[in-house]
Amino acid sequence: MSTPTKTAIVTGAARGIGAGVARRLAADGMAVAVIDLDEVACKPVVEQIQAAGGRAIAVGADVADEAAVTGAVERVVAELGAPTVLVNNAGVIRDNLLFRMTTDDWDTVMNVHLRGAFLMTRAVQKYMTEAKFGRIVNLSSTSALGNRGQANYAAAKAGVQGFTKTLAFELGKFGVTANAIAPGFIETEMTAATAARVGIPFEDFKAGAAKEIPVARTGVPEDIAHAVSFFASEGAGFVSGQVLYVAGGPKA
Ligand code: NAP
Numbered sequence: 634m635s636t637p638t639k640t641a642i643v644t645g646a647a648r649g650i651g652a653g654v655a656r657r658l659a660a661d662g663m664a665v666a667v668i669d670l671d672e673v674a675c676k677p678v679v680e681q682i683q684a685a686g687g688r689a690i691a692v693g694a695d696v697a698d699e700a701a702v703t704g705a706v707e708r709v710v711a712e713l714g715a716p717t718v719l720v721n722n723a724g725v726i727r728d729n730l731l732f733r734m735t736t737d738d739w740d741t742v743m744n745v746h747l748r749g750a751f752l753m754t755r756a757v758q759k760y761m762t763e764a765k766f767g768r769i770v771n772l773s774s775t776s777a778l779g780n781r782g783q784a785n786y787a788a789a790k791a792g793v794q795g796f797t798k799t800l801a802f803e804l805g806k807f808g809v810t811a812n813a814i815a816p817g818f819i820e821t822e823m824t825a826a827t828a829a830r831v832g833i834p835f836e837d838f839k840a841g842a843a844k845e846i847p848v849a850r851t852g853v854p855e856d857i858a859h860a861v862s863f864f865a866s867e868g869a870g871f872v873s874g875q876v877l878y879v880a881g882g883p884k885a
């Protein structure tokens with residue numbers, strides 16, 4: 634008897650790490666809901682997955698909006714089936730030194746990373762507990778250890794780790810694992826935006842970062858997708874509440 638297709642949700646999947654994760658989980662045989670703020674922006678990733686023989690849908694939703702999250706998850710259930718894999722990847726940065734950081738900078742980052750992960754996970758957990766199987770993977774960051782100019786982001790990404798460990802305690806007995814991945818420098822529009830903010834060409838910015846990384850290169854979305862694929866696999870059922878630093882070296 635063949636294993637039924639699993640349904641995965643990846644948030645912030647129109648580009649960057651989320652797009653890489655969506656493509657990888659589809660290649661692993663899952664049906665994938667590609668969720669991002671703008672549904673149209675998700676379509677190229679869906680088309681790439683379909684062109685490779687996989688199954689995917691584009692869903693527009695703001696993960697920080699409770700009604701939008703409920704609607705998105707209902708659509709996924711109706712169109713792809715009950716989701717048992719959730720990757721909370723959607724993210725934003727609003728970097729500034731503390732004395733210049735606005736309340737809006739703080740709230741926006743908290744809302745997307747923490748409220749977003751909470752709303753998505755709460756909406757999806759019942760399908761996982763009913764199935765007695767679930768895999769939750771949350772995107773933290775090496776910035777969780779503290780990073781100049783990122784008081785908001787560092788606090789959110791450290792919060793993601795506490796959230797993940799608590800999910801592991803609460804959901805373990807239902808066959809649901811929760812783990813976090815803390816990437817180092819990954820080449821995406823997010824790191825390109827940081828380079829632009831500090832006024833350094835992206836290639837120079839990457840070369841500078843690579844000098845500090847033991848494996849002597851910056852990361853790509855596929856590096857993170859590979860780790861997500863492991864945590865999402867059936868065989869990883871005894872691995873829960875962990876934070877894996879995927880940073881080209883021993884960052885933690
Ligand atoms: P990215 O290229 O900026 O992509 C993030 C995606 O999330 C964008 O498509 C963005 O949509 C979407 N998004 C933002 N707010 C959202 C919301 N409220 N609801 C739904 N989608 C939303 O970022 P990335 O570099 O791939 O990062 C992905 C995750 O990894 C983030 O959680 C980030 O913090 C984390 N991370 C990244 C790095 C790195 O070096 N790149 C390192 C550590 C951790 P819009 O384009 O419409 O804004």
